Amino acid sequence: MFATPRRLRSVTALVASAMLVLFSVALQTVTGSEPGAGIGFRPLAPASTAPLSLNNPAPEATLDLGPVSLPRGAEPVVTLVLSLRIELDPTSPPGTLALWDERGGSSAILLRVRWKPHPSGSLVEWDTLDLFEGARRGQVLDHRLELTVRNIVPDDWRRPSTAPLRLHLSRDPALRVRQVAILAGSGVELARRGPASIALQVAVPRQLPPPGEPLTLRLLLAPRGRAVPQHVRLEVLPSPCVETPSPLAWDRIERPVVASLSLVRRELGPCTVSLSWTAGGHGDTVNVSLPVARER
């Protein structure tokens, strides 16, 4: 292709390639900048501005958290993170407060707070639900509560590319709330991985035993998602064609693991078994079709 001796051309090309390798890898490793566009954390408000807050809110109130811009047709996992400080009036009668976000008519986070005044020590109870940790609840021996809640947003929430995000508040009329503030650290994260999950593969033997004899399924469970799956539980959902075995459980799955599951069929005919796994607040079901078994 070029008018130079062949060996010189090869050496030049190899040196150029090596320099390209060194430059590209070193630049990216040192800077650590993300190659894909849009991935990362976007805070709701700049750190320099005063925190977004509602002071002495009405029983039904709304706080505008500003527009959230999301890339169109984005594949990433969108997570809303809200860091909240809720301050109740210590002289308030007992009552309940609910907080939820809203964007495009859809919501990702719901937080319920209950105020239980008591002469020996007043109590704030809270609970929420998310795909990362499942149900979360807690108690604070104070009239102030600081909490970070996060959840993956539903499809309707992320569909509009630019739409405002609002925080809705609903409280018992008797409950007095001094302030609800959004703290620094709140924002929207665009990531490539969702919550900790499991990739489940099932190997069914070619020759199925007759009904009444045990049938062994081999299972391969591989970790997926942004974190190591913990408190993993795998069970066979009740089915008319198999006897339900006891569930399998693991504390955490860091590497792919293999397990065996013994089933006893009740019928000769085709049968579908549903295997359900859960890890934290996340789970899924895999259907396994068993063909016709042998006759005795």
Added chain:
Amino acid sequence: MRVQERLRPATSWNRYGRLLLVLATLLWATGQLTWAGWLLSQPPRAFVPESPLSATELALWLLASAFLGMCAATLVATNSSPPWAALSLLAAVAWLAFPLRLAIEEWLLLGTVSFDPFVELAELPWPVREGWLAWLILCLLVEFVRPRRSQNSAAPRRRANAG
């Protein structure tokens, strides 16, 4: 003269087509190296593409693919008649390596194999397998189309020599 005029466009296509292929391959390899460098910087796991491979293995995979791509580009750039058959074999191996690796792991762990060459294309962050498939198709096309072209061009040349 008429024969030379006929041959010139083919030579030009060969020259500029190969130059374009080399540049495109280097650009593609640079993308792989960029991703490999980022994956080696231990990024947050949430931002690493969902894959059965760890971030380090993904980076090594991309480095190896980029290196092979640059070797292929070097062969095309420095040879007047590149070994298209060998390059198509290289592209086929590179294209099938990822599903083969998954199938071997599955066989070792589960004792059963399910091999689908088109499965899980999205699990590498850069179009690595798509690029190797394009290389494979291109090399096979060149390998099978080129002899016919040389046979066609041989007839006028013989006639010119006879004249």
